[in-house]
Amino acid sequence: MKVSDNRVWISDVCPRDGFQIEPELVPTEVKIKVIDALSAAGVTAIEVTAFVHPKAVPQMADAEEVMLNIKRNPGTRYEVLVPNYRGAERALRTNPDQLNLVVSASESHNRSNLRRGTFETLNEFVEVAKLCAEAGVPVRGGVATSFGCPFEGKVARSRVLEVIAQYLDLGAESVTLADTTGMANPELVRETVRDVKAKWPHLEIHMHFHNTRGMGLANVYAAYVEGIRHFDASLGGIGGCPFAPGATGNICTEDTVNMFHDMNIATGIDLDQLLAASRRLERQLGHQLPSQVLKAGKTMELHPHP
Amino acid sequence: MKVSDNRVWISDVCPRDGFQIEPELVPTEVKIKVIDALSAAGVTAIEVTAFVHPKAVPQMADAEEVMLNIKRNPGTRYEVLVPNYRGAERALRTNPDQLNLVVSASESHNRSNLRRGTFETLNEFVEVAKLCAEAGVPVRGGVATSFGCPFEGKVARSRVLEVIAQYLDLGAESVTLADTTGMANPELVRETVRDVKAKWPHLEIHMHFHNTRGMGLANVYAAYVEGIRHFDASLGGIGGCPFAPGATGNICTEDTVNMFHDMNIATGIDLDQLLAASRRLERQLGHQLPSQVLKAGKTMELHPHP
Numbered sequence: 322m323k324v325s326d327n328r329v330w331i332s333d334v335c336p337r338d339g340f341q342i343e344p345e346l347v348p349t350e351v352k353i354k355v356i357d358a359l360s361a362a363g364v365t366a367i368e369v370t371a372f373v374h375p376k377a378v379p380q381m382a383d384a385e386e387v388m389l390n391i392k393r394n395p396g397t398r399y400e401v402l403v404p405n406y407r408g409a410e411r412a413l414r415t416n417p418d419q420l421n422l423v424v425s426a427s428e429s430h431n432r433s434n435l436r437r438g439t440f441e442t443l444n445e446f447v448e449v450a451k452l453c454a455e456a457g458v459p460v461r462g463g464v465a466t467s468f469g470c471p472f473e474g475k476v477a478r479s480r481v482l483e484v485i486a487q488y489l490d491l492g493a494e495s496v497t498l499a500d501t502t503g504m505a506n507p508e509l510v511r512e513t514v515r516d517v518k519a520k521w522p523h524l525e526i527h528m529h530f531h532n533t534r535g536m537g538l539a540n541v542y543a544a545y546v547e548g549i550r551h552f553d554a555s556l557g558g559i560g561g562c563p564f565a566p567g568a569t570g571n572i573c574t575e576d577t578v579n580m581f582h583d584m585n586i587a588t589g590i591d592l593d594q595l596l597a598a599s600r601r602l603e604r605q606l607g608h609q610l611p612s613q614v615l616k617a618g619k620t621m622e623l624h625p626h627p
Numbered sequence: 628m629k630v631s632d633n634r635v636w637i638s639d640v641c642p643r644d645g646f647q648i649e650p651e652l653v654p655t656e657v658k659i660k661v662i663d664a665l666s667a668a669g670v671t672a673i674e675v676t677a678f679v680h681p682k683a684v685p686q687m688a689d690a691e692e693v694m695l696n697i698k699r700n701p702g703t704r705y706e707v708l709v710p711n712y713r714g715a716e717r718a719l720r721t722n723p724d725q726l727n728l729v730v731s732a733s734e735s736h737n738r739s740n741l742r743r744g745t746f747e748t749l750n751e752f753v754e755v756a757k758l759c760a761e762a763g764v765p766v767r768g769g770v771a772t773s774f775g776c777p778f779e780g781k782v783a784r785s786r787v788l789e790v791i792a793q794y795l796d797l798g799a800e801s802v803t804l805a806d807t808t809g810m811a812n813p814e815l816v817r818e819t820v821r822d823v824k825a826k827w828p829h830l831e832i833h834m835h836f837h838n839t840r841g842m843g844l845a846n847v848y849a850a851y852v853e854g855i856r857h858f859d860a861s862l863g864g865i866g867g868c869p870f871a872p873g874a875t876g877n878i879c880t881e882d883t884v885n886m887f888h889d890m891n892i893a894t895g896i897d898l899d900q901l902l903a904a905s906r907r908l909e910r911q912l913g914h915q916l917p918s919q920v921l922k923a924g925k926t927m928e929l930h931p932h933p
Binding site: 429433469471472473474503504506507508509532533534535536537538539541542543562564565567568569573576579580583584585613614616617618620621623624625626627 | 735739775777778779780809810812813814815838839840841842843844845847848849868870871872873874875879882885886889890891919920922923924926927929930931932933
């Protein structure tokens with residue numbers, strides 16, 4: 322993907338990070354419709370599902386079914402999340418365009434999520450990466466809690482850099498810095514990006530922000546100013562925070578797209594189609610979505626003079 | 628007010644801009660309690676009320692009663708909004724620390740709001756400013772629709788600069804650039820601030836953002852980067868958008884304070900007290916407030932390891 326100054330790439334993670342926290346099981350056909358609507362609207366990458374144990378995350382039990390029944394748009398990159406070797410084996414049978422791995426920079430968060438230490442998990446990923454290399458499927462390394470840990474608070478920059486280094490050693494082609502529970506702020510984002518770019522000037526860095534404390538788009542803008550061009554976002558802003566019932570989750574795709582379009586930065590996405598998909602999703606889920614543009618309309622949607 | 632690099636000043640406009648759009652009349656004693664809680668929390672400026680015709684804005688019919696019954700904290704600046712000479716006469720009898728005027732840079736928005744043209748309104752302000760000068764009360768000039776008009780769309784920068792020039796001519800000591808219906812974006816904010824500062828390098832510029840399309844804090848951050856140190860915000864994020872029922876209004880004071888504190892920028896505000904006031908306000912108004920930090924907690928509020 323060529324990166325120019327007036328173009329950004331947005332990956333929609335609604336089908337994985339968003340649905341994962343929905344209290345009710347989202348029907349498989351709703352998931353498939355959402356994914357197909359996203360690719361039809363021009364979203365260039367979608368995190369379709371996670372190959373995790375169905376007992377651990379019942380919402381993702383239909384991972385194979387979803388992957389095998391979506392319309393594969395040649396312009397879309399269909400990514401899947403895997404936590405381990407077993408998940409990678411399952412995932413590779415469904416022909417994904419990319420496997421996304423994730424480990425927490427914070428030791429306690431990783432133990433709470435995966436029941437082992439950060440570097441123990443990274444060691445296990447070596448075999449996963451080999452499997453992917455054999456299958457010719459690229460791997461992206463996700464660094465959860467890059468900007469703060471809900472148990473430990475601040476996360477040392479050195480931990481984030483060490484995790485990235487290990488990912489690159491095992492063959493990851495790009496990385497995602499994730500603000501898992503919405504603890505980043507614009508200045509922290511800028512400092513972090515500068516430190517990572519100082520070490521790896523040509524690394525493709527993706528940012529995964531949550532809007533937990535209202536700073537989602539501020540963090541996107543701060544990262545953009547530092548040269549980041551790849552962002553995760555979730556249709557309708559669905560997703561949440563396991564530590565704060567009622568708090569918002571991922572940044573909202575349509576709000577992010579609207580901001581970039583207002584700044585004359587192309588996303589390749591048809592915002593009207595995206596809003597239509599979000600409106601349908603709101604009806605299908607039966608509850609209001611955090612999306613702001615869904616309520617307020619696009620910035621340049623004018624009103625008749627009274 | 629001395630401006631250093633790690634200090635910002637936040638004016639809370641909840642009692643005026645926030646309450647103004649509440650569908651039910653907010654009881655006078657609730658307004659007074661909110662204002663007193665804001666000053667007790669260390670908010671250095673509060674827009675207490677508007678001296679407008681009670682038929683035009685019934686919610687502000689108790690302007691005198693509110694002004695005369697709040698606890699006047701010597702560290703707090705009690706500002707009031709006035710639309711015209713009659714309002715200024717009323718306001719000055721209540722001993723305000725400052726009068727805030729407002730006119731729209733967009734002609735059609737001003738006609739819709741005040742039934743006359745932008746420069747007609749500014750001409751009327753000349754007499755208001757004289758009255759204030761005689762009373763020794765400073766005047767701030769508000770420029771509504773500085774970043775876009777819901778009827779006209781883009782607003783020419785030259786209009787914004789002309790309005791500021793007229794405000795300075797009539798004796799305003801500072802100005803507020805207001806994003807009345809949430810049409811600003813971070814790049815537009817930076818360009819606008821640069822243009823205004825290029826013309827008036829020592830002017831005290833305040834920013835009044837709405838979070839209508841989720842960009843509120845992104846715009847705050849962009850303005851901060853350009854050297855702006857004064858921001859309006861509303862407790863709980865109350866306020867709304869007359870064109871979009873359900874859309875959020877003013878940026879939320881506690882979300883703004885939380886962001887600045889995370890960036891090690893002082894606000895002088897006790898965030899815990901502010902959150903307590905917001906929680907009480909939510910109960911008093913009987914509906915959920917858009918505040919994110921109220922739901923998610925402060926960034927550094929850690930959780931026990933499970």
